[in-house]
Amino acid sequence: MATMATTIGLNPNSNQINSNFSSSTIKLKSRTISRFNCKLSANETHRFDVVVVGAGIIGLSIARDLLLRSNLSVAVVDAKFPCSGATGAGQGYLWMAHKTPGTAVWDLALRSQNLWQLLAETLHDQGIDPLEELGWKKTGSLLIGRTEVELDQLKKLVHRLSAAGIRADYLSSNDLAAREPKLEVGRQSGAAFLPDDCQLDAYRTVAYIEKSNRVFGSRGRYAEFYDDPAVCLLRTKGKGKVEGIKTKRNTLYSEKAIIFAAGCWTGSVMNELLKDSDILVHVPVQPRKGHLLVLENFNPLGLSHGLMEVGYVDHRHSISLPGKVDNEALSISMVASSDASGNLLLGSSRQFAGFNTDLNSSVVACIWERAQQFFPILKEFSLENLSELLNVRIGLRPFMPDGKPVIGPVPGMPNLFLATGHEGSGLSMALGTAELVTDMILDNPPKVDSTPFAVQGRCC
Numbered sequence: 001m002a003t004m005a006t007t008i009g010l011n012p013n014s015n016q017i018n019s020n021f022s023s024s025t026i027k028l029k030s031r032t033i034s035r036f037n038c039k040l041s042a043n044e045t046h047r048f049d050v051v052v053v054g055a056g057i058i059g060l061s062i063a064r065d066l067l068l069r070s071n072l073s074v075a076v077v078d079a080k081f082p083c084s085g086a087t088g089a090g091q092g093y094l095w096m097a098h099k100t101p102g103t104a105v106w107d108l109a110l111r112s113q114n115l116w117q118l119l120a121e122t123l124h125d126q127g128i129d130p131l132e133e134l135g136w137k138k139t140g141s142l143l144i145g146r147t148e149v150e151l152d153q154l155k156k157l158v159h160r161l162s163a164a165g166i167r168a169d170y171l172s173s174n175d176l177a178a179r180e181p182k183l184e185v186g187r188q189s190g191a192a193f194l195p196d197d198c199q200l201d202a203y204r205t206v207a208y209i210e211k212s213n214r215v216f217g218s219r220g221r222y223a224e225f226y227d228d229p230a231v232c233l234l235r236t237k238g239k240g241k242v243e244g245i246k247t248k249r250n251t252l253y254s255e256k257a258i259i260f261a262a263g264c265w266t267g268s269v270m271n272e273l274l275k276d277s278d279i280l281v282h283v284p285v286q287p288r289k290g291h292l293l294v295l296e297n298f299n300p301l302g303l304s305h306g307l308m309e310v311g312y313v314d315h316r317h318s319i320s321l322p323g324k325v326d327n328e329a330l331s332i333s334m335v336a337s338s339d340a341s342g343n344l345l346l347g348s349s350r351q352f353a354g355f356n357t358d359l360n361s362s363v364v365a366c367i368w369e370r371a372q373q374f375f376p377i378l379k380e381f382s383l384e385n386l387s388e389l390l391n392v393r394i395g396l397r398p399f400m401p402d403g404k405p406v407i408g409p410v411p412g413m414p415n416l417f418l419a420t421g422h423e424g425s426g427l428s429m430a431l432g433t434a435e436l437v438t439d440m441i442l443d444n445p446p447k448v449d450s451t452p453f454a455v456q457g458r459c460c
Contacts, residue, residue, distance in 0.1 A: 045251040048075040054261035056087040065434035073221040079229035089395025095197040097143040101164035104452035112432030135201020135340035141306045143192040259417040264398040266420040287396035293346040306337040407453040
Protein backbone atom coordinates (compact mmCIF):
# COMPACT_ATOMS: atom_id res chain seq x y z
CA MET A 1 0.00 0.00 0.00
CA ALA A 2 1.30 3.42 -0.81
CA THR A 3 2.13 5.83 1.99
CA MET A 4 2.61 9.56 1.69
CA ALA A 5 3.24 12.11 4.40
CA THR A 6 4.25 15.30 2.65
CA THR A 7 2.33 17.91 0.74
CA ILE A 8 2.32 18.77 -2.94
CA GLY A 9 2.70 22.37 -4.00
CA LEU A 10 1.49 23.19 -7.52
CA ASN A 11 1.62 26.45 -9.41
CA PRO A 12 -1.68 26.54 -11.32
CA ASN A 13 -0.44 29.32 -13.61
CA SER A 14 2.61 27.49 -14.88
CA ASN A 15 3.52 24.34 -16.74
CA GLN A 16 6.50 24.02 -14.42
CA ILE A 17 5.75 21.57 -11.63
CA ASN A 18 6.96 22.32 -8.10
CA SER A 19 6.62 19.51 -5.60
CA ASN A 20 7.58 19.22 -1.96
CA PHE A 21 6.53 15.63 -2.15
CA SER A 22 9.27 13.00 -1.93
CA SER A 23 9.32 9.91 -4.12
CA SER A 24 10.52 7.91 -1.14
CA THR A 25 7.16 8.38 0.56
CA ILE A 26 5.34 6.34 -2.06
CA LYS A 27 5.60 2.60 -2.16
CA LEU A 28 5.08 0.80 -5.44
CA LYS A 29 2.64 -2.00 -4.90
CA SER A 30 3.48 -5.42 -6.30
CA ARG A 31 1.05 -8.25 -6.93
CA THR A 32 1.74 -11.90 -6.33
CA ILE A 33 2.31 -13.96 -9.47
CA SER A 34 1.63 -17.68 -9.21
CA ARG A 35 4.46 -19.98 -10.18
CA PHE A 36 4.00 -23.01 -12.40
CA ASN A 37 5.87 -26.25 -11.82
CA CYS A 38 6.24 -27.81 -15.25
CA LYS A 39 8.39 -30.63 -13.77
CA LEU A 40 11.40 -29.75 -15.91
CA SER A 41 14.75 -29.74 -14.19
CA ALA A 42 16.92 -26.63 -14.26
CA ASN A 43 20.44 -26.62 -15.68
CA GLU A 44 19.38 -29.05 -18.37
CA THR A 45 18.81 -29.18 -22.10
CA HIS A 46 15.20 -29.06 -23.34
CA ARG A 47 13.63 -29.18 -26.80
CA PHE A 48 10.54 -27.35 -28.00
CA ASP A 49 9.05 -26.46 -31.35
CA VAL A 50 8.85 -22.76 -30.42
CA VAL A 51 10.65 -20.66 -27.81
CA VAL A 52 9.13 -17.29 -26.90
CA VAL A 53 11.41 -14.77 -25.18
CA GLY A 54 9.24 -12.39 -23.16
CA ALA A 55 6.35 -13.11 -20.78
CA GLY A 56 4.40 -9.91 -21.22
CA ILE A 57 0.95 -9.88 -22.79
CA ILE A 58 2.42 -10.19 -26.31
CA GLY A 59 4.66 -13.18 -25.57
CA LEU A 60 2.07 -15.06 -23.51
CA SER A 61 -0.65 -14.42 -26.11
CA ILE A 62 1.60 -15.78 -28.88
CA ALA A 63 2.22 -18.91 -26.79
CA ARG A 64 -1.52 -19.30 -26.19
CA ASP A 65 -2.40 -18.95 -29.87
CA LEU A 66 0.23 -21.49 -30.93
CA LEU A 67 -0.97 -23.98 -28.32
CA LEU A 68 -4.62 -23.61 -29.34
CA ARG A 69 -4.17 -23.56 -33.11
CA SER A 70 -1.41 -26.12 -33.64
CA ASN A 71 0.22 -29.20 -32.16
CA LEU A 72 3.48 -27.37 -31.51
CA SER A 73 5.19 -27.33 -28.13
CA VAL A 74 6.05 -23.93 -26.67
CA ALA A 75 8.40 -22.59 -24.00
CA VAL A 76 8.18 -19.06 -22.58
CA VAL A 77 11.35 -17.47 -21.23
CA ASP A 78 11.65 -14.25 -19.23
CA ALA A 79 14.37 -12.52 -17.24
CA LYS A 80 11.75 -11.68 -14.62
CA PHE A 81 8.08 -12.71 -14.54
CA PRO A 82 4.73 -11.75 -16.13
CA CYS A 83 3.44 -8.21 -15.54
CA SER A 84 6.86 -6.98 -14.43
CA GLY A 85 7.08 -4.65 -17.45
CA ALA A 86 4.70 -2.47 -19.44
CA THR A 87 1.84 -5.01 -19.24
CA GLY A 88 1.48 -4.72 -15.48
CA ALA A 89 1.67 -0.93 -15.52
CA GLY A 90 -1.05 -0.30 -18.09
CA GLN A 91 -4.60 0.96 -17.79
CA GLY A 92 -6.10 -1.96 -19.70
CA TYR A 93 -8.16 -0.11 -22.28
CA LEU A 94 -9.12 -1.65 -25.64
CA TRP A 95 -10.11 1.58 -27.34
CA MET A 96 -10.35 2.48 -31.00
CA ALA A 97 -11.19 6.13 -30.31
CA HIS A 98 -7.61 7.38 -30.56
CA LYS A 99 -6.58 5.27 -33.58
CA THR A 100 -6.77 6.30 -37.23
CA PRO A 101 -9.03 4.34 -39.63
CA GLY A 102 -7.32 2.95 -42.71
CA THR A 103 -3.88 2.57 -41.14
CA ALA A 104 -2.01 -0.68 -40.48
CA VAL A 105 -2.21 -0.09 -36.72
CA TRP A 106 -5.96 0.39 -37.03
CA ASP A 107 -6.38 -2.92 -38.87
CA LEU A 108 -4.35 -4.83 -36.29
CA ALA A 109 -6.08 -3.17 -33.32
CA LEU A 110 -9.55 -3.77 -34.78
CA ARG A 111 -8.79 -7.43 -35.47
CA SER A 112 -7.47 -7.79 -31.96
CA GLN A 113 -10.49 -6.07 -30.42
CA ASN A 114 -12.76 -8.49 -32.27
CA LEU A 115 -10.74 -11.42 -30.91
CA TRP A 116 -11.00 -10.09 -27.36
CA GLN A 117 -14.76 -9.71 -27.84
CA LEU A 118 -14.96 -13.29 -29.09
CA LEU A 119 -12.99 -14.52 -26.06
CA ALA A 120 -15.33 -12.67 -23.67
CA GLU A 121 -18.37 -14.14 -25.42
CA THR A 122 -16.86 -17.64 -25.33
CA LEU A 123 -16.23 -17.38 -21.60
CA HIS A 124 -19.79 -16.19 -21.06
CA ASP A 125 -21.15 -19.12 -23.07
CA GLN A 126 -19.10 -21.44 -20.85
CA GLY A 127 -20.73 -20.00 -17.74
CA ILE A 128 -17.64 -17.98 -16.80
CA ASP A 129 -18.03 -14.29 -15.97
CA PRO A 130 -15.55 -12.37 -18.19
CA LEU A 131 -15.62 -9.50 -15.67
CA GLU A 132 -14.26 -11.78 -12.96
CA GLU A 133 -11.91 -13.72 -15.23
CA LEU A 134 -10.48 -10.90 -17.37
CA GLY A 135 -11.68 -7.70 -15.74
CA TRP A 136 -13.68 -7.28 -18.96
CA LYS A 137 -15.90 -4.19 -19.04
CA LYS A 138 -17.70 -2.92 -22.09
CA THR A 139 -18.01 0.65 -20.91
CA GLY A 140 -17.51 2.50 -24.17
CA SER A 141 -15.01 5.34 -24.46
CA LEU A 142 -15.28 9.12 -24.58
CA LEU A 143 -12.63 11.14 -26.39
CA ILE A 144 -13.11 14.63 -24.96
CA GLY A 145 -12.50 18.03 -26.54
CA ARG A 146 -12.70 21.43 -24.88
CA THR A 147 -11.90 23.94 -27.62
CA GLU A 148 -13.52 24.85 -30.92
CA VAL A 149 -10.61 23.32 -32.81
CA GLU A 150 -10.83 20.08 -30.84
CA LEU A 151 -14.60 19.83 -31.32
CA ASP A 152 -14.19 20.20 -35.06
CA GLN A 153 -11.51 17.51 -34.94
CA LEU A 154 -13.85 15.18 -33.05
CA LYS A 155 -16.74 15.69 -35.49
CA LYS A 156 -14.46 14.74 -38.38
CA LEU A 157 -13.18 11.73 -36.42
CA VAL A 158 -16.72 10.48 -35.78
CA HIS A 159 -17.42 10.71 -39.51
CA ARG A 160 -14.27 8.70 -40.33
CA LEU A 161 -15.00 6.10 -37.66
CA SER A 162 -18.58 5.64 -38.88
CA ALA A 163 -17.35 5.29 -42.47
CA ALA A 164 -14.96 2.57 -41.23
CA GLY A 165 -17.85 0.60 -39.74
CA ILE A 166 -17.34 1.60 -36.10
CA ARG A 167 -20.28 2.71 -33.99
CA ALA A 168 -19.48 6.29 -33.06
CA ASP A 169 -21.49 9.35 -32.09
CA TYR A 170 -20.64 12.97 -31.47
CA LEU A 171 -21.89 14.19 -28.08
CA SER A 172 -22.72 17.83 -27.46
CA SER A 173 -21.84 19.44 -24.14
CA ASN A 174 -25.32 18.65 -22.77
CA ASP A 175 -25.14 15.01 -23.85
CA LEU A 176 -21.65 14.69 -22.42
CA ALA A 177 -22.69 16.17 -19.07
CA ALA A 178 -25.59 13.75 -18.89
CA ARG A 179 -23.29 10.77 -19.39
CA GLU A 180 -20.56 11.91 -16.99
CA PRO A 181 -22.02 14.36 -14.43
CA LYS A 182 -18.76 14.85 -12.50
CA LEU A 183 -16.86 15.93 -15.62
CA GLU A 184 -16.42 19.68 -16.00
CA VAL A 185 -18.31 20.53 -19.17
CA GLY A 186 -18.26 24.01 -20.62
CA ARG A 187 -20.01 25.51 -23.60
CA GLN A 188 -17.15 24.44 -25.84
CA SER A 189 -17.08 20.82 -24.72
CA GLY A 190 -17.97 17.69 -26.61
CA ALA A 191 -16.84 14.13 -27.18
CA ALA A 192 -16.59 11.28 -29.61
CA PHE A 193 -18.43 8.35 -28.05
CA LEU A 194 -17.58 4.77 -29.04
CA PRO A 195 -20.03 2.47 -27.20
CA ASP A 196 -18.23 -0.76 -28.14
CA ASP A 197 -14.83 0.12 -26.66
CA CYS A 198 -13.84 -2.09 -23.74
CA GLN A 199 -11.24 -2.54 -21.04
CA LEU A 200 -9.44 -5.39 -19.28
CA ASP A 201 -7.49 -5.88 -16.09
CA ALA A 202 -3.95 -6.84 -17.15
CA TYR A 203 -3.25 -8.99 -14.09
CA ARG A 204 -6.48 -10.96 -14.36
CA THR A 205 -6.02 -11.38 -18.10
CA VAL A 206 -2.42 -12.58 -17.79
CA ALA A 207 -3.45 -14.99 -15.03
CA TYR A 208 -6.16 -16.40 -17.31
CA ILE A 209 -3.77 -16.81 -20.25
CA GLU A 210 -1.17 -18.48 -18.04
CA LYS A 211 -3.81 -20.84 -16.64
CA SER A 212 -4.93 -21.70 -20.19
CA ASN A 213 -1.36 -22.28 -21.32
CA ARG A 214 -0.52 -24.47 -18.34
CA VAL A 215 -3.21 -26.96 -19.30
CA PHE A 216 -0.84 -27.97 -22.10
CA GLY A 217 2.03 -28.43 -19.64
CA SER A 218 0.61 -31.76 -18.47
CA ARG A 219 0.69 -32.89 -22.10
CA GLY A 220 4.36 -32.01 -22.50
CA ARG A 221 3.64 -29.08 -24.82
CA TYR A 222 4.26 -26.09 -22.58
CA ALA A 223 6.82 -24.86 -20.06
CA GLU A 224 7.79 -21.58 -18.40
CA PHE A 225 11.33 -20.48 -17.58
CA TYR A 226 10.92 -17.32 -15.50
CA ASP A 227 13.70 -15.45 -13.73
CA ASP A 228 15.98 -17.05 -16.32
CA PRO A 229 17.36 -14.47 -18.78
CA ALA A 230 18.56 -15.42 -22.25
CA VAL A 231 22.34 -15.08 -22.52
CA CYS A 232 23.21 -16.27 -26.04
CA LEU A 233 21.85 -17.71 -29.27
CA LEU A 234 22.78 -21.20 -30.38
CA ARG A 235 23.61 -21.60 -34.08
CA THR A 236 24.55 -24.59 -36.15
CA LYS A 237 28.31 -24.65 -36.73
CA GLY A 238 28.63 -21.28 -35.02
CA LYS A 239 27.20 -19.10 -37.81
CA GLY A 240 24.42 -21.16 -39.33
CA LYS A 241 20.71 -21.40 -38.52
CA VAL A 242 19.62 -20.20 -35.10
CA GLU A 243 18.63 -23.43 -33.37
CA GLY A 244 18.04 -22.36 -29.80
CA ILE A 245 18.95 -20.11 -26.90
CA LYS A 246 21.00 -20.54 -23.80
CA THR A 247 19.57 -18.98 -20.66
CA LYS A 248 21.21 -18.43 -17.31
CA ARG A 249 20.13 -21.88 -16.14
CA ASN A 250 18.98 -23.84 -19.19
CA THR A 251 19.61 -24.67 -22.82
CA LEU A 252 16.50 -24.55 -24.99
CA TYR A 253 16.54 -25.90 -28.53
CA SER A 254 13.84 -24.84 -30.96
CA GLU A 255 12.74 -26.92 -33.92
CA LYS A 256 10.59 -24.31 -35.62
CA ALA A 257 10.88 -20.73 -34.33
CA ILE A 258 12.34 -18.42 -31.72
CA ILE A 259 10.27 -15.30 -31.05
CA PHE A 260 11.60 -12.22 -29.29
CA ALA A 261 8.73 -10.37 -27.62
CA ALA A 262 10.62 -8.64 -24.83
CA GLY A 263 9.01 -5.20 -25.11
CA CYS A 264 11.35 -2.23 -24.84
CA TRP A 265 14.20 -4.59 -23.93
CA THR A 266 14.01 -6.39 -27.29
CA GLY A 267 16.56 -4.11 -28.93
CA SER A 268 19.15 -4.36 -26.15
CA VAL A 269 18.59 -8.11 -25.79
CA MET A 270 19.09 -8.64 -29.52
CA ASN A 271 22.20 -6.45 -29.53
CA GLU A 272 23.71 -8.48 -26.71
CA LEU A 273 22.83 -11.86 -28.19
CA LEU A 274 24.07 -10.92 -31.66
CA LYS A 275 27.17 -8.90 -30.73
CA ASP A 276 29.61 -11.56 -31.90
CA SER A 277 27.59 -12.79 -34.88
CA ASP A 278 27.29 -11.91 -38.55
CA ILE A 279 23.57 -11.10 -38.22
CA LEU A 280 22.96 -7.37 -38.58
CA VAL A 281 19.77 -6.37 -36.76
CA HIS A 282 19.10 -3.07 -35.05
CA VAL A 283 15.70 -2.83 -33.40
CA PRO A 284 15.17 0.92 -32.76
CA VAL A 285 12.63 0.32 -30.00
CA GLN A 286 12.97 2.79 -27.12
CA PRO A 287 11.60 2.75 -23.57
CA ARG A 288 8.94 5.39 -23.03
CA LYS A 289 8.28 5.79 -19.34
CA GLY A 290 4.79 6.16 -17.93
CA HIS A 291 3.22 6.66 -14.50
CA LEU A 292 -0.34 5.57 -13.69
CA LEU A 293 -2.15 6.50 -10.47
CA VAL A 294 -4.35 3.80 -8.94
CA LEU A 295 -6.68 4.86 -6.13
CA GLU A 296 -8.08 1.75 -4.53
CA ASN A 297 -11.82 1.57 -3.85
CA PHE A 298 -12.07 5.28 -4.54
CA ASN A 299 -14.34 6.66 -7.19
CA PRO A 300 -16.13 9.88 -6.30
CA LEU A 301 -16.29 10.47 -10.05
CA GLY A 302 -18.81 7.66 -10.54
CA LEU A 303 -17.38 6.98 -14.00
CA SER A 304 -19.61 5.12 -16.43
CA HIS A 305 -17.14 5.15 -19.32
CA GLY A 306 -13.45 5.28 -20.08
CA LEU A 307 -12.39 8.89 -20.69
CA MET A 308 -9.48 10.36 -22.60
CA GLU A 309 -8.74 13.93 -23.59
CA VAL A 310 -8.22 14.51 -27.29
CA GLY A 311 -4.70 15.77 -26.58
CA TYR A 312 -3.68 12.18 -25.80
CA VAL A 313 -3.63 11.43 -29.52
CA ASP A 314 -0.74 13.79 -30.27
CA HIS A 315 0.69 14.28 -26.76
CA ARG A 316 -0.37 17.92 -26.87
CA HIS A 317 0.06 18.89 -23.21
CA SER A 318 3.83 19.16 -22.67
CA ILE A 319 5.41 20.08 -19.34
CA SER A 320 9.00 20.83 -18.35
CA LEU A 321 10.29 19.16 -15.22
CA PRO A 322 12.86 20.89 -13.01
CA GLY A 323 16.42 19.96 -13.92
CA LYS A 324 15.47 17.93 -16.98
CA VAL A 325 16.79 18.35 -20.50
CA ASP A 326 14.48 18.80 -23.47
CA ASN A 327 14.51 15.17 -24.54
CA GLU A 328 13.11 14.23 -21.14
CA ALA A 329 10.18 16.68 -21.44
CA LEU A 330 7.02 15.25 -19.96
CA SER A 331 3.78 14.81 -21.89
CA ILE A 332 0.62 14.55 -19.79
CA SER A 333 -2.88 13.66 -20.94
CA MET A 334 -5.97 13.03 -18.86
CA VAL A 335 -7.09 9.42 -19.08
CA ALA A 336 -9.54 8.10 -16.49
CA SER A 337 -11.33 4.83 -15.94
CA SER A 338 -12.66 2.58 -13.21
CA ASP A 339 -11.46 -1.02 -13.19
CA ALA A 340 -13.22 -4.26 -12.30
CA SER A 341 -12.26 -3.91 -8.64
CA GLY A 342 -13.73 -0.43 -8.31
CA ASN A 343 -10.36 1.34 -8.38
CA LEU A 344 -9.95 4.72 -10.03
CA LEU A 345 -7.15 4.75 -12.63
CA LEU A 346 -5.70 8.12 -13.62
CA GLY A 347 -3.05 8.84 -16.23
CA SER A 348 -1.29 9.35 -18.39
CA SER A 349 2.34 10.39 -18.66
CA ARG A 350 4.90 9.87 -21.42
CA GLN A 351 8.59 10.53 -21.05
CA PHE A 352 11.85 9.39 -22.61
CA ALA A 353 14.09 8.72 -19.62
CA GLY A 354 16.04 5.65 -20.70
CA PHE A 355 15.39 2.49 -18.70
CA ASN A 356 14.82 4.43 -15.49
CA THR A 357 11.77 3.15 -13.59
CA ASP A 358 12.15 5.32 -10.47
CA LEU A 359 9.03 6.97 -9.20
CA ASN A 360 8.97 10.71 -9.91
CA SER A 361 6.84 12.67 -7.44
CA SER A 362 6.62 15.63 -9.83
CA VAL A 363 4.98 13.40 -12.44
CA VAL A 364 2.51 12.08 -9.87
CA ALA A 365 1.62 15.65 -8.91
CA CYS A 366 1.26 16.62 -12.55
CA ILE A 367 -1.13 13.76 -13.35
CA TRP A 368 -3.25 14.64 -10.33
CA GLU A 369 -3.38 18.32 -11.30
CA ARG A 370 -4.39 17.47 -14.87
CA ALA A 371 -7.19 15.21 -13.61
CA GLN A 372 -8.44 18.03 -11.36
CA GLN A 373 -8.79 20.29 -14.39
CA PHE A 374 -11.32 17.86 -15.83
CA PHE A 375 -12.92 16.75 -12.56
CA PRO A 376 -13.20 19.68 -10.12
CA ILE A 377 -14.50 17.39 -7.36
CA LEU A 378 -10.96 16.02 -7.04
CA LYS A 379 -9.86 19.44 -5.74
CA GLU A 380 -11.66 18.51 -2.52
CA PHE A 381 -9.05 15.79 -1.95
CA SER A 382 -5.30 15.97 -1.47
CA LEU A 383 -2.93 13.17 -2.37
CA GLU A 384 -1.61 13.39 1.19
CA ASN A 385 -5.03 12.48 2.57
CA LEU A 386 -5.45 9.72 0.00
CA SER A 387 -2.05 8.17 0.72
CA GLU A 388 -3.47 4.92 2.10
CA LEU A 389 -5.46 4.39 -1.11
CA LEU A 390 -2.80 5.32 -3.64
CA ASN A 391 -0.33 3.15 -5.48
CA VAL A 392 1.58 4.10 -8.59
CA ARG A 393 2.33 1.85 -11.53
CA ILE A 394 5.43 2.65 -13.54
CA GLY A 395 6.19 0.98 -16.85
CA LEU A 396 8.34 1.38 -19.94
CA ARG A 397 6.34 1.32 -23.15
CA PRO A 398 8.15 -0.14 -26.20
CA PHE A 399 8.15 2.85 -28.54
CA MET A 400 8.96 2.59 -32.25
CA PRO A 401 9.83 5.85 -34.05
CA ASP A 402 7.41 5.19 -36.92
CA GLY A 403 4.53 4.33 -34.56
CA LYS A 404 4.10 0.74 -35.75
CA PRO A 405 5.06 -2.49 -33.99
CA VAL A 406 7.67 -4.80 -35.51
CA ILE A 407 6.19 -8.22 -36.27
CA GLY A 408 7.82 -10.82 -38.46
CA PRO A 409 10.89 -12.89 -39.32
CA VAL A 410 14.41 -11.48 -39.41
CA PRO A 411 15.65 -11.46 -43.04
CA GLY A 412 18.12 -14.27 -43.61
CA MET A 413 16.98 -15.98 -40.42
CA PRO A 414 13.45 -17.22 -41.20
CA ASN A 415 13.08 -19.03 -37.88
CA LEU A 416 13.94 -15.91 -35.83
CA PHE A 417 10.95 -13.61 -35.23
CA LEU A 418 10.38 -10.22 -33.60
CA ALA A 419 7.14 -9.04 -32.00
CA THR A 420 7.61 -5.73 -30.20
CA GLY A 421 7.08 -1.97 -30.42
CA HIS A 422 3.38 -1.79 -29.50
CA GLU A 423 4.07 1.15 -27.12
CA GLY A 424 0.94 1.64 -24.97
CA SER A 425 -1.24 -0.67 -27.07
CA GLY A 426 0.15 -4.07 -26.10
CA LEU A 427 -3.10 -5.30 -24.58
CA SER A 428 -5.25 -3.87 -27.36
CA MET A 429 -3.11 -5.48 -30.10
CA ALA A 430 -2.06 -8.67 -28.29
CA LEU A 431 -4.46 -11.21 -29.76
CA GLY A 432 -4.15 -9.84 -33.29
CA THR A 433 -0.36 -9.92 -33.00
CA ALA A 434 -0.46 -13.49 -31.69
CA GLU A 435 -2.67 -14.59 -34.57
CA LEU A 436 -0.38 -12.89 -37.08
CA VAL A 437 2.76 -14.57 -35.70
CA THR A 438 1.08 -17.99 -35.56
CA ASP A 439 -0.06 -17.65 -39.17
CA MET A 440 3.50 -16.75 -40.21
CA ILE A 441 4.95 -19.78 -38.45
CA LEU A 442 2.29 -22.13 -39.83
CA ASP A 443 2.39 -20.58 -43.32
CA ASN A 444 -1.29 -19.68 -43.12
CA PRO A 445 -2.71 -16.70 -45.03
CA PRO A 446 -2.79 -13.71 -42.63
CA LYS A 447 -6.01 -12.07 -41.47
CA VAL A 448 -4.20 -8.70 -41.43
CA ASP A 449 -1.61 -7.44 -43.89
CA SER A 450 1.76 -7.99 -42.20
CA THR A 451 3.81 -5.93 -44.67
CA PRO A 452 3.70 -2.63 -42.71
CA PHE A 453 5.07 -4.41 -39.64
CA ALA A 454 7.94 -6.17 -41.41
CA VAL A 455 11.46 -6.21 -39.97
CA GLN A 456 13.07 -5.55 -43.35
CA GLY A 457 13.82 -1.87 -43.92
CA ARG A 458 13.04 -0.95 -40.31
CA CYS A 459 15.49 -3.02 -38.29
CA CYS A 460 18.00 -4.19 -40.87
